[in-house]
Amino acid sequence: MKKAIISVSDKTNLLDFAKGLTENGFEIISTGGTQKYLNENGIETISIEEVTDFPEILDGRVKTLHPKVHGGILAKRDNDDHLATLKELNIDLIDLVCVNLYPFKKTVTDESKTNSEIIEQIDIGGPSMLRSAAKNYQDVTVVTDQSDYEVVLDQIKKDGHTSLELRQRLAAKVFQKTAAYDALISSYFNSQINQPAPQNLTLTYNLIDEMRYGENSQQKAWFYEDVVPKKFSICQAKQLHGKKLSFNNIKDADAALRIIREFDGPTAVGLKHMNPCGIGKGETIEEAWDQAYLGDPVSIFGGIVALNRPVDVKTAEKLHKLFLEIIIAPSYDDDAYEILAKKKNLRLLTVDFERKDEPVRNETVSVMGGLLVQEQDFLADDVKDWKVVTKKQPTPEQLKTMEFAWKAVKFVKSNAILVANPQRTLGVGAGQPNRIDAVKIAIEHAQKYIDDECVLASDAFFPMNDSVEYAAKHGIKLIVQPGGSIRDQDSIDMADKYGIAMVMTGRRHFRH
Structure with a gap:
């Protein structure tokens, strides 16, 4: 037997x-x-x-x-x-x-x-x-x-x-x-045993889905989740409505969640191709969305939106007017859901925002024949540790705007420049081979809104003073940047020449 x-x-x-x-x-x-x-x-x-x-x-x-x-x-x-x-x-x-x-x-x-x-x-x-x-x-x-x-x-x-x-x-x-x-x-x-870099690294993930295709239609792709799931993640998002998520949708949604996680007050993020095109804050989520939309009403077309408060009817009515790929929020009011669900392809996702601060695994990037592993860039920057390096001193309110801009530029592809006012981002210069071009792009988008309360944030130091001079000639009065260049003094002198208040954070936020 x-x-x-x-x-x-x-x-x-x-x-x-x-x-x-x-x-x-x-x-x-x-x-x-x-x-x-x-x-x-x-x-x-x-x-x-x-x-x-x-x-x-x-x-x-x-x-x-x-x-x-x-x-x-x-x-x-x-x-x-x-x-x-x-x-x-x-x-x-x-x-x-x-x-x-x-x-x-x-x-x-x-x-x-x-x-x-x-x-x-x-x-x-x-x-x-x-x-x-x-x-x-x-x-x-x-x-x-x-x-x-x-x-x-x-x-x-x-x-x-x-x-x-x-x-x-x-x-x-x-x-x-x-x-x-x-x-x-x-x-x-x-x-x-507090061993962050074992001699042999074995990672394990569970298959969630086989994608229709990857970044492009000729590429096969699969979606895996950490074997120990994280609640605040696109992997654990609940899709309430809309067509299946694509490979690029998942990457963009992950980028949006990384950004929205940084903010506690009512905040809205508009995102396209893994770069924020508008980040806004307000007393309500509707006000936050209004500000985010004003950040770049052109680029948000076909983009995704992340909101850190439940979506109400008024906000839903405004979102419904746009062509969007995805909306991510903690929840949707019943009437708001009905409005948004009228668009059959619009993906409506919910994520557990109460778990946004849970620990996560190191992030990995594949290279040909290997893997890069690093801690995620979670370190919170404390304004108290920043150094004012110019004769002009920022006010406490201006420092708050600098903090907002600094959090936002952290998630823009390097070289990254971002211009913001106290309520929203105004212009984003992302992924440029040189910093002065990123400055020009960000200021071009922000130009008609620039006033004395606007901040220009740079994810890394200025290698020369040309970026500071260009910003000054276009009305920028406040700059936040990490410092660390051998030519920092040139940038400081240029800021003093134009009466700019410049703060150095002492820490860069490259995003490659």
């Missing part, structure tokens, strides 16, 4: 699967809680102790790590020496292994769990049996995903066994699962 080992922590759909196996000639060997569960539900099992002739020991830490288990799994059926060894040692063949692992991820993400409780959820016997069965997929069926129960049973019912093709696919899934499991454990240990 064929034998199957079943030992699972997650018992979803298990009864039908186990019953199907017994109805098709399998004896079931089981362990601990799984055996109790099956027996209580009328499915006869053989205990692992009966197979090994050895009791579970060390509070269940050792129960399946035994030659009579792994010998029965790993023996090659077409190898006479293997079969003779099993006969001599009275070891039965095991034809199917059904195992899912201790819930380490659930435990490690539970803040109430102690280190000792987390360690106990590191599965040893389960991965060992899975790896043995997967290695011997030529002869053994290995099941670690409940979604595979049905196809395995269907083939057994039809043919009396599973196909080699299916067994190989299931084996590949096992090694994916165990690799991800080990990566999560490794990440936990690295965090415990």
Whole structure:
């Protein structure tokens, strides 16, 4: 009679699967809680102790790590020496292994769990049996995903066994699962010893979706999520309406969330091609949107909008008038949703803004043949640490505008220049090969709104004083920049010449 080992922590759909196996000639060997569960539900099992002739020991830490288990799994059926060894040692063949692992991820993400409780959820016997069965997929069926129960049973019912093709696919899934499991454990240990840069980096993600295409139609693409999900992320966003998100939509939405996360008061962000085209704030979300829209009413066409307050009717009516790809908000009032949902393709997403400050994994960027890893640029800049380097001193209110502009320019592609007033961004110069061109672009967009309260923010230092001179000649009276150039004094002197108040933050915010 064929034998199957079943030992699972997650018992979803298990009864039908186990019953199907017994109805098709399998004896079931089981362990601990799984055996109790099956027996209580009328499915006869053989205990692992009966197979090994050895009791579970060390509070269940050792129960399946035994030659009579792994010998029965790993023996090659077409190898006479293997079969003779099993006969001599009275070891039965095991034809199917059904195992899912201790819930380490659930435990490690539970803040109430102690280190000792987390360690106990590191599965040893389960991965060992899975790896043995997967290695011997030529002869053994290995099941670690409940979604595979049905196809395995269907083939057994039809043919009396599973196909080699299916067994190989299931084996590949096992090694994916165990690799991800080990990566999560490794990440936990690295965090415990404060090891930010391990010698070998193994990242693990879960597939969310296969995209229609990538950045361009000729590129295939897939969407993966961190194995430990982050609530404030595009991965966990809930789509209420509209067509499926594209590869570029997801990148833009992520960029918008990174920006909106920086602001606490009612704020609206308009974004296009991963650069903000308008950031506005107000007493209400409607006022914030009005300001963001004024920031660049041309570029927002076909862009996306992120709002950090629920969308009300008045705001929805204004958004409805525009062609937008995506709107992201904490929620939508019922009437506001009805208005926006009239556009069948407009994607309406909600995100948990209460979790915007949760820790996130380091960010990664692929390069040919490798990977760059860095911490995310979360460091909050404290105005108290800034240095006024000019004769002209900014007022407290002007410093607040500088702070707003500094937060905003942080998310503009370098070289980045941004002009803002106390309520909104006025002009953005993004991604230019030289800084003076970025200055010209930002000022051109902002020109008709520039007054004495406008701030020009630069994500990195001015290499020469030409940017300061150009800004001064176009009405800029306030500049915030990190400083750090060997020619800083030239820029300071130019600012003094034109009566500009310049502040240096001491920290740049490149975004490549």
